[in-house]
Amino acid sequence: MQQTRDSIKDIWGERTPYYGSWPERVDERTLEEPERWVQSACVLCSNDCAMDIGVKDGKIVGVRGRAVDRVNRGRLGPKGLHGWEANNSPDRLKFPMVRKNGKLERATWNEAMDLIVRRSKEIVKSHTASAIGFYTTGQLFIEEYYTLGVIGKAGLGTPHMDGNTRLCTATAAASLMESFGSDGQPGSYTDLDTTELIMLVGHNMSNTQTVLWARILDRLEGPNPPAIVVIDPRKTWTADKASVHLAPRVGTNVAVLNGLEHLLIESGNIDTEFIEQHTTGFEALKKALSSYTPDAVEKITGIPSGDLLRAAELIGRAKSMVSTCLQGVYQSMQATASACQVNNIHLLRGMLGREGCGILQMNGQPTAQNTRETGCDGALPAFRNWDNPDHIEELARIWNVDPVIIPHWSPPTHAMQIFRYCEQGSIKMLWVSATNPAVSMPDLARMRAILDKHDLFLVVQDAFLTETSHRADVLLPAAIWGEKTGTFTNVDRTVHISHKAVDPPGEARPDLDIFLDYARRMDFKDKDGQPLIKWGDPEGAFEAWKECTKGKMCDYSGMTYEKLSQGSGIQWPCNEKFPDGANHIYTDFVFNTSYENCETFGHDLDTGAVTSPQEYKAIDPKGKAWLRAADYHPPHEVPDGEYPFWLTTGRVVYHFHTRTKTGRSRQLYDAAPDAFVQIPEADASRLGIKEGDWLEVTSRRGMVQVQAKIGRIEPGQLFIPFHYGYWDGDFRPRAANELTITEWDPVSKQPHFKYAAVNISKISPQQLSEDPDKEKHRGVFQSIGSLIDTISGAILIGGKH
Amino acid sequence: MFIANYLGLLHGSEIHLRDSLKKVAEHHKNEPDIEYICKMLASWSEVHIQNLERFLKQYEEHKESEPDKLQHSLFQGTRKGGLGLLRDLHDLYLLASEVELSYMVILQASQALRDKELENFCRDSVKETERQVNWLKTRIKQSAPQSLVAAG
Numbered sequence: 001m002q003q004t005r006d007s008i009k010d011i012w013g014e015r016t017p018y019y020g021s022w023p024e025r026v027d028e029r030t031l032e033e034p035e036r037w038v039q040s041a042c043v044l045c046s047n048d049c050a051m052d053i054g055v056k057d058g059k060i061v062g063v064r065g066r067a068v069d070r071v072n073r074g075r076l077g078p079k080g081l082h083g084w085e086a087n088n089s090p091d092r093l094k095f096p097m098v099r100k101n102g103k104l105e106r107a108t109w110n111e112a113m114d115l116i117v118r119r120s121k122e123i124v125k126s127h128t129a130s131a132i133g134f135y136t137t138g139q140l141f142i143e144e145y146y147t148l149g150v151i152g153k154a155g156l157g158t159p160h161m162d163g164n165t166r167l168c169t170a171t172a173a174a175s176l177m178e179s180f181g182s183d184g185q186p187g188s189y190t191d192l193d194t195t196e197l198i199m200l201v202g203h204n205m206s207n208t209q210t211v212l213w214a215r216i217l218d219r220l221e222g223p224n225p226p227a228i229v230v231i232d233p234r235k236t237w238t239a240d241k242a243s244v245h246l247a248p249r250v251g252t253n254v255a256v257l258n259g260l261e262h263l264l265i266e267s268g269n270i271d272t273e274f275i276e277q278h279t280t281g282f283e284a285l286k287k288a289l290s291s292y293t294p295d296a297v298e299k300i301t302g303i304p305s306g307d308l309l310r311a312a313e314l315i316g317r318a319k320s321m322v323s324t325c326l327q328g329v330y331q332s333m334q335a336t337a338s339a340c341q342v343n344n345i346h347l348l349r350g351m352l353g354r355e356g357c358g359i360l361q362m363n364g365q366p367t368a369q370n371t372r373e374t375g376c377d378g379a380l381p382a383f384r385n386w387d388n389p390d391h392i393e394e395l396a397r398i399w400n401v402d403p404v405i406i407p408h409w410s411p412p413t414h415a416m417q418i419f420r421y422c423e424q425g426s427i428k429m430l431w432v433s434a435t436n437p438a439v440s441m442p443d444l445a446r447m448r449a450i451l452d453k454h455d456l457f458l459v460v461q462d463a464f465l466t467e468t469s470h471r472a473d474v475l476l477p478a479a480i481w482g483e484k485t486g487t488f489t490n491v492d493r494t495v496h497i498s499h500k501a502v503d504p505p506g507e508a509r510p511d512l513d514i515f516l517d518y519a520r521r522m523d524f525k526d527k528d529g530q531p532l533i534k535w536g537d538p539e540g541a542f543e544a545w546k547e548c549t550k551g552k553m554c555d556y557s558g559m560t561y562e563k564l565s566q567g568s569g570i571q572w573p574c575n576e577k578f579p580d581g582a583n584h585i586y587t588d589f590v591f592n593t594s595y596e597n598c599e600t601f602g603h604d605l606d607t608g609a610v611t612s613p614q615e616y617k618a619i620d621p622k623g624k625a626w627l628r629a630a631d632y633h634p635p636h637e638v639p640d641g642e643y644p645f646w647l648t649t650g651r652v653v654y655h656f657h658t659r660t661k662t663g664r665s666r667q668l669y670d671a672a673p674d675a676f677v678q679i680p681e682a683d684a685s686r687l688g689i690k691e692g693d694w695l696e697v698t699s700r701r702g703m704v705q706v707q708a709k710i711g712r713i714e715p716g717q718l719f720i721p722f723h724y725g726y727w728d729g730d731f732r733p734r735a736a737n738e739l740t741i742t743e744w745d746p747v748s749k750q751p752h753f754k755y756a757a758v759n760i761s762k763i764s765p766q767q768l769s770e771d772p773d774k775e776k777h778r779g780v781f782q783s784i785g786s787l788i789d790t791i792s793g794a795i796l797i798g799g800k801h
Numbered sequence: 802m803f804i805a806n807y808l809g810l811l812h813g814s815e816i817h818l819r820d821s822l823k824k825v826a827e828h829h830k831n832e833p834d835i836e837y838i839c840k841m842l843a844s845w846s847e848v849h850i851q852n853l854e855r856f857l858k859q860y861e862e863h864k865e866s867e868p869d870k871l872q873h874s875l876f877q878g879t880r881k882g883g884l885g886l887l888r889d890l891h892d893l894y895l896l897a898s899e900v901e902l903s904y905m906v907i908l909q910a911s912q913a914l915r916d917k918e919l920e921n922f923c924r925d926s927v928k929e930t931e932r933q934v935n936w937l938k939t940r941i942k943q944s945a946p947q948s949l950v951a952a953g
Binding site: 127128130131159409410413416417420421423424425426427604606607608609610633742743744 | 831832833838841882936939943946948950951953
């Protein structure tokens with residue numbers, strides 16, 4: 001084995017301080033010497049580091065970072081250096097399977113697809129396409145999302161399409177729309193190279209995007225290090241580097257940010273000319289902020305007023321500033337309202353659209369940006385507005401269909417509502433691709449019951465048996481990264497191509513091929529009787545996507561597969577004006593808010609009520625950004641006598657999502673093998689809890705049993721990572737989402753994973769309960785490797801009886 | 802002068818709206834957004850009801866016997882299922898519209914009375930009533946196709 005560094009022990013690697021620019025450092029890890037290298041980018045966090053895949057004898061044998069790329073300059077994190085081993089796992093699904101008499105049995109592709117098509121047609125005939133839903137992911141490529149989007153919106157015509165991106169990135173999109181009129185990230189990673197101040201809000205970057213964090217660590221080691229402001233209830237590794245760390249009570253982000261804005265306005269550290277010329281809503285915002293004095297904020301959030309003043313002073317003094325938000329904002333109370341307050345800080349200070357100044361409303365997954373762009377996640381393609389008839393006409397023209405087929409009578413259905421319709425029985429067929437709601441959604445007992453419903457026809461397309469996929473009625477084996485070609489985009493709008501390096505195992509097929517096959521068999525036509533989907537390969541799909549984006553803000557029209565394969569990734573917009581992409585958008589401070597351009601007419605941040613087109617026309621800001629005000633509201637569930645602790649959930653550095661990939665790398669697995677609960681020192685000593693003690697954590701929804709990890713969290717709060725489910729053995733209840741609440745932000749519809757009221761009690765190892773998914777696992781997971789390899793006929797024990 | 806009668810009508814309508822919002826929140830708990838948002842909207846009506854008390858007192862002596870039956874009932878009780886939710890939201894919308902209209906009527910009268918405080922109360926409160934109406938409209942538009950077309 002060859003490796004340039006041990007990323008398990010040293011997560012961020014050796015420091016390479018800035019002297020003018022960010023130096024290259026090529027990280028590499030191979031198990032054998034590759035015969036050839038194939039250009040790609042990493043899909044194991046949302047940073048999208050460019051990498052080459054090493055191939056020998058038709059197998060992936062390692063990876064190395066691409067020094068030429070703007071995103072990582074050669075670096076890779078632990079998940080990138082190790083996670084590719086999942087491709088070679090013996091657990092890979094190799095054949096389609098169909099449920100017969102309650103059991104999953106091996107089937108041919110023809111049998112499996114034929115069944116899906118037959119059921120689709122029956123359901124459409126009896127109940128319309130509104131009885132079919134799609135739940136996708138943040139893992140596929142643009143080509144696959146766009147194809148699925150066209151199938152759903154112009155083929156079937158169902159409003160029920162969303163992705164697990166609803167869980168990770170919906171608020172990023174929603175807040176950008178509310179502030180700037182449409183989605184589209186105003187920042188750029190290169191802003192981090194020069195900025196004077198970085199504010200991380202609810203974003204533990206040191207864990208979630210390790211290479212981006214290395215970029216900041218290298219700034220801190222070089223000349224002119226930036227000031228760092230961290231807002232996070234936990235004392236994270238990120239917070240260790242903070243100039244000021246504000247640790248608010250869970251669920252109080254709006255109050256903290258309102259407090260900062262209030263101080264900026266009071267001290268005059270705002271750009272009045274910018275506010276006057278490029279924003280609307282200042283007076284209303286100022287009025288709404290007036291009660292958020294440092295003392296008032298301290299009462300709500302627990303943050304000492306002196307700390308808030310220090311943070312406001314740093315922000316007020318900085319001549320340039322980058323802010324980032326992640327799940328501490330997006331999955332918490334008043335998500336959209338809070339993320340909008342971060343946008344407000346930049347608008348108040350005129351800090352965007354130029355070097356060193358940017359907002360990164362971070363994504364949670366590598367291709368999450370693309371579900372948003374292509375219309376797979378409850379939006380229309382290329383930031384079009386479902387409520388604007390001209391936008392619908394435009395799409396209908398591009399797809400050559402009658403506009404009435406495109407569902408636009410209300411906003412596309414969000415994931416939580418899709419599952420609610422499944423629960424109520426009005427959605428009768430659900431097609432899940434590359435995600436695992438049986439572990440990642442809130443309130444798992446409820447989620448398992450929905451997926452197990454007899455009257456729900458469940459199609460799952462995945463690379464592995466998961467807690468979700470073994471419940472399928474039809475299970476389709478999918479090719480994954482490295483086994484297919486496609487493109488994807490990160491938070492600084494950089495588009496990468498990932499080429500096919502090896503063949504998929506067995507009969508597994510690329511997701512794109514599966515969708516194309518479905519479209520062909522369903523015989524979707526355009527209005528001239530020609531096939532609706534006019535492409536048959538990834539490059540054809542990319543060309544179609546380019547046409548859909550031409551002239552829109554996310555303009556891909558200047559890119560080609562060839563150009564993307566030459567060196568670094570390329571930022572959109574890329575067109576005739578910017579043939580090599582553009583580092584910033586909104587450089588003229590004209591935002592996408594005009595009636596004609598905007599992706600949304602806006603929402604009431606408290607209720608989610610939409611503004612009507614007529615109302616919007618009357619207040620059309622014609623390119624000025626919205627300063628959105630919000631009052632603090634306490635969370636809906638708060639600790640009480642019965643459930644006295646706050647629970648918050650999140651990630652560990654070695655794992656991604658539900659570990660279906662990272663859990664199959666031995667070293668990543670061993671680095672973080674099990675769930676745990678982080679508990680404050682004071683509470684632990686009060687309750688006589690020691691490191692490693694078994695604790696039972698209960699909420700009104702469920703219970704988990706996990707070992708204690710003591711310290712580095714504020715009193716009264718607990719933390720459990722959400723990655724751990726039940727696919728890799730028989731466990732006691734341990735998935736964090738057994739405990740979480742089914743509820744969501746009124747605007748972005750992102751679920752609230754970041755707070756729930758829980759209680760804890762000490763238990764002995766003898767008191768551990770049975771696996772809550774036990775019946776579904778027996779005989780399926782324990783010998784999964786050999787089982788899948790030798791599968792023939794009925795072997796798998798099914799989830800539905 | 803019938804202002805007191807109309808204030809009484811508004812008072813009754815706000816109470817009816819508040820109670821109905823609470824009932825819907827409780828009854829449709831499995832729709833999490835319905836539960837929490839209806840509770841929040843009910844709390845807005847609660848504040849209106851409290852603020853209304855002093856005006857009711859102020860104009861009490863002018864109260865005439867009612868010329869017509871101003872009170873009527875819309876919301877009889879909660880219903881079940883997707884269609885039931887839609888019908889409940891439909892009724893809430895009509896109740897909220899009734900409140901909205903009452904504010905408009907009293908706002909007009911308050912100007913003729915030169916009662917600046919009553920006028921301001923109406924202007925502030927009706928803004929929130931409009932937000933209640935807008936949310937109900939948004940949620941009804943979302944529920945309608947699924948309940949009427951795909952369900953069953």
